[in-house]
Amino acid sequence: MIQLTDKQIAGYFQRSYTAVDGLWFVKLEEKHGFDVALEVDDEVWKVMPRIQARKLKSLTGLDRGIHGLFECFTTKLSIEGFDYQAAQDPDGGGFTITITTCPWYDLLVKSDRVHLAPKIGSRICRTEYEVWASEFGDDIRLDLGYQICRGCSSCVVRFAKGSKPCACPA
Numbered sequence: 001m002i003q004l005t006d007k008q009i010a011g012y013f014q015r016s017y018t019a020v021d022g023l024w025f026v027k028l029e030e031k032h033g034f035d036v037a038l039e040v041d042d043e044v045w046k047v048m049p050r051i052q053a054r055k056l057k058s059l060t061g062l063d064r065g066i067h068g069l070f071e072c073f074t075t076k077l078s079i080e081g082f083d084y085q086a087a088q089d090p091d092g093g094g095f096t097i098t099i100t101t102c103p104w105y106d107l108l109v110k111s112d113r114v115h116l117a118p119k120i121g122s123r124i125c126r127t128e129y130e131v132w133a134s135e136f137g138d139d140i141r142l143d144l145g146y147q148i149c150r151g152c153s154s155c156v157v158r159f160a161k162g163s164k165p166c167a168c169p170a
Contacts, residue, residue: 014081022107034116038123045128052076053135066161069136070095073159076132094160102155105148121149133159 004012029037056075062068074086074097083101088094108117126144133140139162146152 014079018103018107022111034119038119041120042123042127045124046131049128049131050135053132057135064137066092066094066136066140066159069133069140069159072136073097073132089160093162094158097155097157099148099155099157100153102148108149117149118147118151121147125149125155129157129159137161 025037025041028040053072053076056072057063057068060068060071060075062071070086070088074084077084077097077099081101081103082099084097084099086095086097105114105117105121108114108120125147126142129142129144133142140159141161143158143160144155145158146154146156148155
């Protein structure tokens with residue numbers, strides 16, 4: 001048996017995870033078309049974030065609330081290889097994440113499917129991030145103002161509690 005480091009094992013699983021996500025999408029698209037594949041992908045991303053959030057909550061002891069979402073969501077982004085900056089509101093009522101490198105977008109570029117990025121990112125990221133928010137509180141709102149896949153230089157993801165405005169910075 002080959003002895004692998006923890007980093008190599010993690011890389012193996014990360015590559016498998018991203019490959020299977022793209023592979024099943026492409027195979028479904030071949031049989032049923034892009035729109036059906038995107039619809040099924042959206043359904044998958046209504047479940048996957050629940051699994052991810054619940055696992056991170058159980059590993060960390062964090063539960064509900066904006067602080068738990070901040071800690072778990074930024075951990076998820078780091079694990080998946082995003083480059084980002086995170087800023088918490090001084091009053092603790094929300095936070096903003098500015099993503100400068102998205103590994104999912106990079107995979108679309110690498111596979112020469114970047115023309116699909118606006119449709120995929122506009123739908124799937126919103127679904128995924130809204131589910132993340134709901135796992136930490138019914139009163140947490142999402143604003144997804146800018147997206148790399150829609151031609152912006154970064155994605156700006158904002159989560160805030162209750163009626164606090166979710167305006168993305170200019």
